[in-house]
Amino acid sequence: MMEAVSFEARIEKAKEILSKLNTQNLNLKEGLNLYKEGMQELQEAQSLLEKAKLEYQELKSIPTQSEVKQ
Numbered sequence: 118m119m120e121a122v123s124f125e126a127r128i129e130k131a132k133e134i135l136s137k138l139n140t141q142n143l144n145l146k147e148g149l150n151l152y153k154e155g156m157q158e159l160q161e162a163q164s165l166l167e168k169a170k171l172e173y174q175e176l177k178s179i180p181t182q183s184e185v186k187q
Contacts, residue, residue: 124169127162131155 134155138148 122161124162124165127158127165131158131162134158 134151137143138151138155143151
């Protein structure tokens with residue numbers, strides 16, 4: 118089973134790919150492959166961010182003890 122990759126790790130990987138795209142002489146195929154990999158990392162990071170946002174909203178909607186007593 119694969120270990121889940123964190124949001125921060127995905128962003129860091131995307132930054133590394135961007136750096137490679139900006140600094141290395143790449144042929145078209147290498148550049149496209151790096152671009153695709155970077156986009157996948159960003160899409161996965163976006164998905165993790167959306168999941169965290171939903172979880173936060175769910176937790177925020179749970180009444181606290183003081184709200185329940187009222």
